[in-house]
Amino acid sequence: MMMFAELNTPLRTIMTPGPVEVDPRVLRAMSTPILGQFDPAFTDIMNNVMKMLQRTFKTNNEWAFPIDGTSRSGLEAVLASVIEPGDKVLIPIYGRFGHLLTEIAERYGAEIHLLHTDWGTVFDPEEVITEMKKVNPKIVAMVHGETSTGCMQPLEEIGRACREADVLFIVDAVATIGGADVQTDNWYIDAAIGGNQKCLSVPSGNAPITYNDRIEKILKQRKKVERGIATEQELAEGRSFSAIRSNYFDLSQLQDYWGPRRLNHHTEATSMLYALHEGLRIVLEEGLEQRFKRHKLHEKALIAGIEGMGLELFGDARSKLPTVTCIKIPDGIEAESVRSMMLNDFGVEIASSFGPLHGKIWRIGTMGYSCRKENVLFALASLEAALIRHGAKVNAGQALQASLNAYEKEKSLI
Incomplete structure (x- = not known):
């Protein structure tokens, strides 16, 4: 008789636009x-x-x-x-x-x-x-x-x-x-x-x-x-x-x-x-306005890290959704291979996209409980490591420093 194992799901750092960590x-x-x-x-x-x-x-x-x-x-x-x-x-x-x-x-x-x-x-x-x-x-x-x-x-x-x-x-x-x-x-x-x-x-x-x-x-x-x-x-x-x-x-x-x-x-x-x-x-305990500020803070720190790494954001910055950041995939980089390495070697999940943007951008969500300093820093570190392993030219070591600088400016909100 076939036996089924007890559930034992791996721990993940979920940085997608949903679902996020509960x-x-x-x-x-x-x-x-x-x-x-x-x-x-x-x-x-x-x-x-x-x-x-x-x-x-x-x-x-x-x-x-x-x-x-x-x-x-x-x-x-x-x-x-x-x-x-x-x-x-x-x-x-x-x-x-x-x-x-x-x-x-x-x-x-x-x-x-x-x-x-x-x-x-x-x-x-x-x-x-x-x-x-x-x-x-x-x-x-x-x-x-x-x-x-x-x-x-x-x-x-x-x-x-x-x-x-x-x-x-x-x-x-x-x-x-x-x-x-x-x-x-x-x-x-x-x-x-x-x-x-x-x-x-x-x-x-x-x-x-x-x-x-x-x-x-x-x-x-x-x-x-x-x-x-x-x-x-x-x-x-x-x-x-x-x-x-x-x-x-x-x-x-x-x-x-x-x-x-x-x-x-x-x-x-x-x-x-x-x-x-x-x-x-x-x-409601956190307060809506305070919660919106928190999401904006982690968005700012994530963007600082992405740009510090030398990557380019996708989309019109004037209409950016504060809970999702889209990144252009560098030329010559196998997008799904990078995502797979982040997931399998670091336990970090980010998302690809749909339709005309599939294979052209990655999407990182900073939402709710996933929207935390340690998550942002870990996502940046794992993305940088995976890109370097895939031969991408990035500003090694700069992503985390730029992100930490952004956090340093907003200590009161962390």
Whole structure:
């Protein structure tokens, strides 16, 4: 009879744009005893998670809760619940995850309108606003932090223009929530979707979302259609509403589950909720503004080391995502061989990239619990060693000194 060995995973220094290292406090929280999903002790935990998500997303929205599933489940839940066949959706794409928004929206019957810019850049907000006025969409769906290119899109002007035009503004904040500023209310975001496995340092498994009453109005109208109780006036208001096509990703049903009625929709992922609860506690204990400063500090030290080594950064520095740094691969260097050596000889993992950037850049994430001085220094040391072994011309010994100098200037933040 075949026997299977006990799990014994290797220790890694994970410096990818996700998943990242999980905070030990979160791992301990996941070993908390299981409770029934309608036990008052558990529903208290649910309520606290909602309150902490409101603070983390910087919103007064009534609804802020996780969808059980990976970050993609949060994106799909929001889009599935608001898109009806034929709805116009404008998606400005500046990397891989704009294409993901497109793939999801297409499956729910949207009429897709795309706006493109070069990978490594972001949009001038006025460009998006101008296209929005041409298309007159129901929804503008956009990525805040694009991990495939290491860029971050300014959102406030676009959000304000959407609100003035009565267009829904839906934002993928998976890579930024908990690591860079996300101002849901101030930026006129109608729905925002976050991610566990990046700056929150929680295992992938549920996806925090929040949405406002503009979204909820659509949910209520579609729910009436589904139940056959919509009036003719309601059906005629603007356009006819259809029933939500997904059962699991139906936000109106999830509201009934997370709200005071506690109607059963699914069996809650208990241990994952414990993990998110502790991850959010850690974020709010540190303080959002202090946390953003910490991420910027380690980004600065990493960049100093990369440039000290003699390597070149990829992307427009003016729109850089503070939690992901992209590095151009030197000519003649076998990119995957370098990554493999870093992983196998040093236990350090960095990432390659997607699409047109595959084989052209490496991506290093400084997110959440992985965003620590020792991790940055170790990643630089292992990258330099691997490059030297592969025959690359680097400024040997300069990366760590430049990084240490950057840290020396900001002692108070370490």
